[in-house]
Amino acid sequence: MQAASTVGGGPQQTDEAPLLVLRHVTRRFGGVTALNDISFEVRSGELLGVIGPNGAGKSTLLSLISGAQRVSEGEILFAGQRLDRLPAHAIARLGIGRAHQIPRPFGRMTVLQNVLIPVHARRNETPGRRSLSDDAEEILRLCGLLDRKDRQAGSLTLLDLKRLELARALALKPRLLLLDEVAAGLVGQEIEEITSLIASIHARGVTILLVEHVQAVVRSLARRVIVLDWGRKIAEGTPDEIARHPEVIAVYLGSEQGEQPSTPAATGAERGDSTRSRHSLPSARATSTAAVRPSPPPLLDVQNLSVDYGKLRALRSLDFSVGEGEIVAVVGANGAGKTTLTQAISGLVPVSEGHVLFAGQEITRLPAHQRARLGIALCHEGRRLFREQTVRENLELGAVYATRGATTTFAQRLERVYNLFPVLRERAGSRAGRLSGGQQQMVAIGRALMAEPRLLLLDELSLGLAPAVVDQLFAALPRILAWGISVVLIEQHVQRSLAVADRVYVLERGRVVFCGTPDQVRAHPALQQAYLGVAAAPAGPASSPAASEQEQYPVSGT
Amino acid sequence: MKTHPASSDQLAPPVTRRQSLRHLAPWLGWGVLGLLVLLAALGPLYLSAFDLVLAFTLFNYMTMAQSWNLLGGYGGQFSLGHSLFVGAGSYTIAVLLLHSGLPLLLDLLLSGLLAAALATLAALLLMRLREAYFSIGSLGLAMAALTWMLNWSFTGATSGLNLPPAATLDYSTLYYLALGLLVVTTLTIVLLVRSPFGLRLMAIRDDQEAAAELGVNSFPVKLVTFAISAFFVGLAGGLIALNKLEIEPDSAFSMNWVITMIIITIIGGIATSTGPLLGAVVFFTLQQVLQNSQALSSLLTGLLLILIIRLAPEGLWPLALKLGRRLGEGLLSRFAHSKQAETVLSAQEAVGGRSRLGER
Numbered sequence: 001m002q003a004a005s006t007v008g009g010g011p012q013q014t015d016e017a018p019l020l021v022l023r024h025v026t027r028r029f030g031g032v033t034a035l036n037d038i039s040f041e042v043r044s045g046e047l048l049g050v051i052g053p054n055g056a057g058k059s060t061l062l063s064l065i066s067g068a069q070r071v072s073e074g075e076i077l078f079a080g081q082r083l084d085r086l087p088a089h090a091i092a093r094l095g096i097g098r099a100h101q102i103p104r105p106f107g108r109m110t111v112l113q114n115v116l117i118p119v120h121a122r123r124n125e126t127p128g129r130r131s132l133s134d135d136a137e138e139i140l141r142l143c144g145l146l147d148r149k150d151r152q153a154g155s156l157t158l159l160d161l162k163r164l165e166l167a168r169a170l171a172l173k174p175r176l177l178l179l180d181e182v183a184a185g186l187v188g189q190e191i192e193e194i195t196s197l198i199a200s201i202h203a204r205g206v207t208i209l210l211v212e213h214v215q216a217v218v219r220s221l222a223r224r225v226i227v228l229d230w231g232r233k234i235a236e237g238t239p240d241e242i243a244r245h246p247e248v249i250a251v252y253l254g255s256e257q258g259e260q261p262s263t264p265a266a267t268g269a270e271r272g273d274s275t276r277s278r279h280s281l282p283s284a285r286a287t288s289t290a291a292v293r294p295s296p297p298p299l300l301d302v303q304n305l306s307v308d309y310g311k312l313r314a315l316r317s318l319d320f321s322v323g324e325g326e327i328v329a330v331v332g333a334n335g336a337g338k339t340t341l342t343q344a345i346s347g348l349v350p351v352s353e354g355h356v357l358f359a360g361q362e363i364t365r366l367p368a369h370q371r372a373r374l375g376i377a378l379c380h381e382g383r384r385l386f387r388e389q390t391v392r393e394n395l396e397l398g399a400v401y402a403t404r405g406a407t408t409t410f411a412q413r414l415e416r417v418y419n420l421f422p423v424l425r426e427r428a429g430s431r432a433g434r435l436s437g438g439q440q441q442m443v444a445i446g447r448a449l450m451a452e453p454r455l456l457l458l459d460e461l462s463l464g465l466a467p468a469v470v471d472q473l474f475a476a477l478p479r480i481l482a483w484g485i486s487v488v489l490i491e492q493h494v495q496r497s498l499a500v501a502d503r504v505y506v507l508e509r510g511r512v513v514f515c516g517t518p519d520q521v522r523a524h525p526a527l528q529q530a531y532l533g534v535a536a537a538p539a540g541p542a543s544s545p546a547a548s549e550q551e552q553y554p555v556s557g558t
Numbered sequence: 559m560k561t562h563p564a565s566s567d568q569l570a571p572p573v574t575r576r577q578s579l580r581h582l583a584p585w586l587g588w589g590v591l592g593l594l595v596l597l598a599a600l601g602p603l604y605l606s607a608f609d610l611v612l613a614f615t616l617f618n619y620m621t622m623a624q625s626w627n628l629l630g631g632y633g634g635q636f637s638l639g640h641s642l643f644v645g646a647g648s649y650t651i652a653v654l655l656l657h658s659g660l661p662l663l664l665d666l667l668l669s670g671l672l673a674a675a676l677a678t679l680a681a682l683l684l685m686r687l688r689e690a691y692f693s694i695g696s697l698g699l700a701m702a703a704l705t706w707m708l709n710w711s712f713t714g715a716t717s718g719l720n721l722p723p724a725a726t727l728d729y730s731t732l733y734y735l736a737l738g739l740l741v742v743t744t745l746t747i748v749l750l751v752r753s754p755f756g757l758r759l760m761a762i763r764d765d766q767e768a769a770a771e772l773g774v775n776s777f778p779v780k781l782v783t784f785a786i787s788a789f790f791v792g793l794a795g796g797l798i799a800l801n802k803l804e805i806e807p808d809s810a811f812s813m814n815w816v817i818t819m820i821i822i823t824i825i826g827g828i829a830t831s832t833g834p835l836l837g838a839v840v841f842f843t844l845q846q847v848l849q850n851s852q853a854l855s856s857l858l859t860g861l862l863l864i865l866i867i868r869l870a871p872e873g874l875w876p877l878a879l880k881l882g883r884r885l886g887e888g889l890l891s892r893f894a895h896s897k898q899a900e901t902v903l904s905a906q907e908a909v910g911g912r913s914r915l916g917e918r
Contacts (some may be wrong), residue, residue: 088770098771106764109757117761120754121773159561168772349723 019044019207020065020176025074025084027231028061032434035076036059036231042176047208049222049239051215053438056228058211059101060176065209066098067091078176093121099170101181101211103161107154111145112136112152114164118171136171143167143197159190166197176207183214184463195220217379297360298323299486300345300376300455306356307337307344314340316510317354322455327477327487329497329518331527332507338490339381341507345488347371359454375403376455381463381490383444387433391424391443394432398447406452416483417446420476438469445473449480456480457488462496474500478510498522514525592849598737602730610729614801616842617736618794619822621743623834625790626819628747631829632756633783634763636689638816639680639696642703643673644789645811647795649707652719652805662725666735666796674785681784683776688766700811707807718806727800736797743790748831750786759783760829791819821859825866827873836875 018041027035027425035057042048050058063069065076067088076083083091097118104367106114115136123132140146143163148156151166162182164285169177179198195217201223202208212220218225218239225242227235235245242248302320306313315337322328330338343349345356347368356364363371395417399410408416419440427435432443441461448456462470470493477500480487491497498504498518506514506526514526521527601613622644629635650669654660684695706714708716727735750756761769762776769776781851799805818841826837848855870877 068767068771087775088767089773089775092771092773100768104765104768106761106768108764109760113757113760116754117757117769117774118772172773228895 017044018042019046019079020209021077022065023075023077025061025064025076026072027057027064027069028072029434034231035064035228037538038228038231038233039074040226040233042207042238044175044207045205046224046262047202047210049218049225049547050209050211050228051213051225051242052228053216055444058228061228062180062209062211064100065091065176066096066178068098075284077177089121092118092172095122095173096178097172097176098178099162099165099169099176099180099182103158103165105153105156105161105164107152109153110150111140111156111164112149115139115167115171118168122171122173130293139167139171142170144193158477159193161188162186162194163197166194166201170201170206174206175234176209176425177201179208179210179212181211181213183212183217186214191217261293299326299359300488301355301357302341302345303355303357305341305344305356306338306352307349308352309349313352314510315344318507318510318512320505320512322488323502325481325484325486326502327481327489329489329491329502329504331491331494331497331504331521334519336507337510339459340506340510342378342459342488345371345455346376346457348378369401372451372453373401373404375452376457377439377448377451377453377455378446378457378463379448379459381460383440385432385440385443385447388431390429391432391435392428394443394447395424395450398450402451403453408452410450413450414454419448420479421446421472436469438465438472440464440467441473445476445480448536449485453485455486455488457490459490461489461491463492470496494527559804589761595741596716601733601737605733608730610733611801612842612846614729614732614736614797616732616838617740617796618836619818619842620835621736621740621794622791622815623819623822623826623838624740624743624747625787625794626816626832627823627828627831627834628750629669629783629787630820631823632751632763633759633780633787635780635784636693637696637784638693638820639698639700640699640791640819641811641815642680642811643677643791643799644795644815645703645707645807646673646676647792648799648802648805648810649719650792651715651796651799653713655722655725656719662727666793666800667813669796669799670789670793673795674789677784677788678781681781685780700813700816704807704811707811714806716806716808718804718810720804721799725800726803732797732801735800736794738792739790739797743793744831744835746786746790749833755779755782775855821863823873825862825874827877830873830875833873833875836878837873840874 020042023039025035025038052058064071067086071084078094090536119132119136139145140149143166145163145167182194191214210222223238225239226233227242227248234247236393298321300322305315305318307315344351344381347366351364355362360375395414423439424442424446461473474496489497501518504521505512505519514524609659626640629637647669650672651665654668680699684692687695707713713719758774758779761774762779763890766776822837822841823834827833844859845855
């Protein structure tokens with residue numbers, strides 16, 4: 001209540017009565033405690049933010065409230081009624097809607113049909129005899145999907161899928177809306193669109209529980225925030241209070257560029273190692289680039305490359321090269337062709353025109369597995385681990401088809417990966433699907449490295465990961481370079497990738513619009529152009545790329 | 559919509575015509591369907607007794623595939639146990655005709671109801687299983703039922719049962735029963751999948767957890783779907799017994815029934831309501847043309863299945879719709895200027911095929 005008043009009058013009234021109450025809620029998966037003794041209240045009409053690093057238990061929290069998972073201990077009350085023993089469909093019919101982090105559309109149904117499902121589920125709540133499909137269409141209009149209502153849901157873009165998640169949750173006429181990372185994977189303009197949509201929903205009096213990584217979204221919407229870390233609630237307060245909270249700062253590592261020392265949060269081995277590597281970052285990079293930079297024949301040479309998906313041309317006459325030991329960043333908005341570029345290099349999509357040369361050899365028509373054996377490793381966006389296999393098995397599988405002429409033994413490479421990400425050694429026997437997102441990304445990188453590649457393609461290195469984890473991943477890059485591996489980095493945190501890259505390519509709608517050193521790119525308007533459409537400053541605190549980068553972390557906002 | 563390089567006054571009429579075609583299309587589809595039903599209803603007037611039996615078998619294939627498709631296609635519950643319901647229907651009607659004095663139509667109805675009751679029981683066991691586990695579980699139940707029937711002396715164990723001579727029906731009666739069942743089954747399923755119930759069913763198929771969080775209680779939906787699917791298959795099983803007059807477990811509970819249903823559905827188009835009808839025609843024609851060389855028939859059916867899964871995984875009916883639509887639009891845009899009445903008509907027919915029965 002204090003929290004709400006310090007920020008000052010908002011557009012909506014906040015009732016004093018709690019709509020949702022959690023008392024000592026605990027959830028265990030086998031021996032792992034995902035949530036430990038969580039208690040908090042959400043008042044009617046409030047918008048409560050929930051933040052925390054990956055693996056903190058945020059999604060689990062929402063699953064417990066929505067009934068998708070059972071509470072191990074404790075109780076959840078909604079408007080005075082026990083929720084924790086009700087099945088998910090009954091909870092939904094009470095008016096609790098959830099939008100998932102990864103959209104879960106009914107892919108073979110139309111957009112309208114998707115929204116009709118919850119409309120039907122809540123049909124008894126509408127006394128008037130309005131047509132149900134009118135209701136559904138009104139919600140689609142609100143979410144900006146009306147013109148796509150007859151499309152198959154599976155064919156929508158990510159932004160539209162996120163809108164559909166919101167639309168379906170709204171169609172339940174919710175009193176409480178659970179939003180899970182609605183801005184994850186979106187960029188610039190899209191984040192603002194979804195933010196204003198949430199604000200307008202909240203303004204209609206819907207109580208909202210907002211789990212979010214994109215800090216700008218939390219700041220602009222929530223007036224009270226709770227922070228989770230490793231299943232515990234470690235702080236609660238206004239966004240500003242949270243940003244000053246020492247424990248929160250510790251969790252989020254307080255670093256814009258990943259150059260500050262680690263905190264006691266990590267285990268002994270991990271701490272020592274990551275601290276060391278962080279300190280050694282600038283020098284390692286300097287040596288690796290200075291030594292190999294001038295070598296004239298590039299390791300990878302892409303000439304005049306075009307790729308088509310049916311009628312859509314995803315890449316247009318693109319030239320691209322990576323030198324030995326070089327780290328090259330590729331930046332650009334969603335749909336610019338970054339992922340397609342990595343897939344064309346690794347042989348996962350056919351090339352329509354142009355050539356791909358690797359170490360002087362023409363590989364344009366070579367199938368993917370042969371390119372892998374030449375030393376091209378791809379870390380997919382979304383990781384694509386063998387989820388049911390253990391960490392160790394995943395790493396072994398990565399080594400099955402090692403690059404021809406590999407100089408190291410399997411044991412050496414395994415040791416190298418374990419030293420790079422010590423947590424993988426600790427969790428070697430765990431199933432990969434059980435790890436947190438950050439650890440899974442480490443497995444994915446480790447698996448790619450196990451083949452001893454000469455070129456590592458990292459597609460969306462840090463997508464959806466917490467800043468602390470992102471720091472660890474970036475800290476690993478110079479060590480990977482030091483092994484003589486060249487890196488192509490695709491990364492949504494533009495400033496971060498500029499900070500580590502030797503050269504940067506800016507893509508826009510399948511074309512290279514600019515290429516140069518990070519400093520040249522920073523000075524050039526092409527970057528803003530690529531992300532924001534125009535270089536105009538968006539509303540709110542995130543007015544420049546640098547500022548929006550800082551906004552990713554609560555500690556830097558103050 | 560493609561804009562033709564024509565001046566605006568030339569462009570206007572084809573657009574409006576195309577829109578009016580869109581409105582006409584469903585009605586045209588229903589019209590074609592009505593015509594087909596009428597043609598079939600007059601069947602005994604122009605078909606030989608032999609043809610009537612063939613048509614009887616074809617209709618039963620259609621009914622069974624249609625019913626399987628409700629659960630397997632729209633519901634995503636890939637049942638391998640539907641042979642159980644064919645056998646249950648066959649044996650129920652045989653036992654009732656032998657041991658009770660109830661009228662034949664009531665016996666038939668009861669054979670469907672018993673199959674539905676069995677399905678409800680089976681569902682209580684199986685519905686907790688997902689995907690492949692559900693399929694294996696349903697297969698296990700069907701095999702258990704076959705073993706049971708092979709040993710149950712009340713139903714004649716391995717030698718089976720002979721229906722009483724009084725139950726012999728003439729071919730046109732059997733034909734009408736099978737046609738009637740087909741029409742009722744198809745109508746029921748088409749209406750069902752277009753209703754909110756059908757939406758819920760498809761939502762569960764696509765993502766059960768997400769559906770639950772949107773207020774869909776999956777258990778009753780799946781239970782009712784399973785029961786309805788089994789009900790119509792049981793009725794078909796009853797009709798098959800009435801035609802064969804002697805039944806024994808190995809053929810009544812044969813795995814071939816469910817395999818046939820699945821092949822027909824996949825050939826015609828899974829999760830479409832016209833697909834199983836079209837698939838049955840293709841499958842049955844292949845079977846009849848090559849009936850003298852069983853091996854070749856199986857080989858070609860298998861080959862066809864592989865081709866369809868490779869080239870048109872959605873099945874023949876969606877493929878035909880796609881081609882028809884493209885042809886229609888192509889014709890429309892080519893002849894837009896000349897405005898020849900007859901070309902518009904033929905295009906109209908091509909587009910009209912579009913949304914006959916369940917566009918899904």
